[in-house]
Amino acid sequence: MRLKVRTLAGMLATLLLLGWFGYKELPSFLYHQGYNQALLQWFPNDEYARPAINRLAMDITSEMGTGDSEYIFVKSSGGASSSGSGSTKLDREERADIIHKLEKLLAQYGHTEQMSSVAYNLALMHFWMGNWDRAESLLLAIERMGGHGWISQEEQGAYLAILESRHKQKGLPSLEGIVRIGDQPVPNAFVMIQRANDSTYYSPPLTHYPATITDENGRYRFYGIDPGEYNVAIGVRTEQINGYYMTETESKTADIDGEATALHDVQFVPQVMAVSPGRNELIQGDELRLQWKSYDGAAYYKLNITYMHRDRSGKYTGATTTALSDQKYSSQEAVFSIREINGVYTMSGKSYGQNGEVTLNTAGLLGMLYPGGEFAWSVDAYDEHDRKLSSSAGYFLHQDAITPIFRVADIGLSEGDRLVIAAQYEEAIEAYKREGDNDHALRVLARLADQGIGKEDGDPAKALAYMERIREPWESDKEFIHTLRDRIQRQKRV
Structure with missing residues (x-):
């Protein structure tokens, strides 16, 4: 063809x-x-x-993230936050192995613009592992190449500034101090400062505020900081402060005047030892007996209770801590009536899920120590000048928490109570209404009406109507009635 x-x-x-x-x-x-x-x-x-x-x-x-989740930042003003949102449980050897694999990937394909994202993540992993020199060299190489629109230049600059702060600078420091855990100085700890009047807080915090790293003697220095009053936060690995607590200094804040160097040392001391109830202990009956060991230098103690928050699926979502009593205890024991504690209405709260579902603070409805609930308790030690020396409270309430978590037996729960615990509020209201003029049912109905079970605000008038039907009001009931009446009068004047 x-x-x-x-x-x-x-x-x-x-x-x-x-x-x-x-x-x-x-x-x-x-x-x-x-x-x-x-x-x-x-x-x-x-x-x-x-x-x-x-x-x-x-x-x-995929199993590691950037490695920041093992750090915790403890603030001089109180409280703490993690440096990341991950829940990674890899040990340092496993992390080092992952870093080695990324280094091989970088060596195989070269440090090109195409590899910049890998180099940046590798730099952050080295950073959180304490490999400062390698982290700094990678970040500087990325900076020299430019064209990094896919990452935050502000974030990259913040990491570089922290790494460069390790090198000795000329001039007088604005602020310096030593970080110690027990009697030992802490090298390679992060130190961060934030203006005392700044109510905002970013988490993870490190790249949002001035920060530096302690030297081999645990000393930190800040240069060129504007005058003012600053809170100081220390970032360490969680295992480093296991069993320790940041003691209060004479001044909770660092005052920088722009002339002389301000001094602010940070000291972590052994925690107060809580004895009973212990972890996973079940409390049966009306008596809650708290016991702890004497703490050196303590003039008195104060007690706190922490309510554990869980979402509708039972997942732990946080905690709320409040004083268990205003009393100052000079001994190492305190006894409470669970019934009386549950009569105090102080823990209201409302949260919203991704699909708009409302979850109320169960302790704010059924009582601070409601039957079937799980709680943590802690004891704080103070000296004669009202300075907090230490506390039994740890800085993390998860599986590794030191704080004792106990449970109250679910004896005496009504149908309405069980529905409240299950966050089935409409059904709970109907169940409580069927109980008639039961004082407990009326209290919970009033609290549900006061808070509102949807996105809308509650109805204080409806709550008051329930409270006024209580036949044997407690002192806390009378205070709540007075509060409701005041709110109703204020609403009428608006």
């Missing part, structure tokens, strides 16, 4: 076009089929190269 030249040329052109199209689409095919190594070998500069590299890196780091 004979073909004309024109026909043959057309066929060849078609084949070339199909071949070119296939070649052009090959990187996309390789990427979407998961052949990332082949893609990077044959098409290192294609638009799919960077996502392919990132996918390889993600395969390596």
Whole structure:
């Protein structure tokens, strides 16, 4: 069969076009089929190269994140926050192995713009592992290459500033001090400062505020800080302060005047030892007996109770701590009536889920120590000048918490109470109404009406109507009635 030249040329052109199209689409095919190594070998500069590299890196780091979640920041003004949102439980050897794999990936494909995202994540992993020099060199290399619109230059600059603060600077420091845990200075700890009148707080906090790293003697220095009053926060690995508490200094804040160097040392001391009830202990009956060990230098003690928050699926979501009593205790024991504690209405609260569902503070409805609930307690030790020396409270309330978590037996729970615990508030209201003029049912109905079971605000008038039906009001009931009447009068004047 004979073909004309024109026909043959057309066929060849078609084949070339199909071949070119296939070649052009090959990187996309390789990427979407998961052949990332082949893609990077044959098409290192294609638009799919960077996502392919990132996918390889993600395969390596999926169990680790950036490694920041093992740090905790403790503030001189009280409280603490984690440095990340991860729940990674890898040990340092496992983290080091992941870093080694990323280093091999970086060496294999070179420190190019395509590899910048890998280099940046690797730098952060080195940062949180305390490999300061390597983290700094990687961040500087990324900065020299430029074109990093995919990361926050502000965040990168903050990490670099922290790393560069390790090097000795000229001039007089604005603020300096030593961080100690027990009697030992703490090298390589993060120190962060925030203006005392700044009510905002970012978490993780490190890149949002001036920060530095302690030297081998536990000393930190800040330069060029504007005059003012500052809170100081210390960032350490959680295991470093296991069993320790940041003691209060004479001044909770650091005062920088812009002339002389302000001094602010930070000391973590052993926690107060809580004795009973112990972890996972079940409290039966009306008596709650708290016992603790004497603390050196303490003139008196104060007690706190913590209510554990869980969402509708039972997942731990946080905690609320409040004083158990205003009393100052000079001994190492205190006894309470659970019934009397549950009569005090002080823990209201409302949260909203992703789908708009409302969850109320169960302790604010059924009582601070409601039957079936789980709670933590802590004791604070103070000296004769009202300075808090230490506390039994740890800085984290999770599986590794030191704070004793106990449970109150679910004896005496009504149908309405169980529905409240299950966050079925409409059904709970109907159940309580069926109980008639039961004082407990009326109290909970009043609290539900006061808070509101939906997104809208509560109805104090409706709450008052329930409270006024209580036949044997407690002192706390009378105070609540007075509060409701005041709120109703204020609403009328608006």
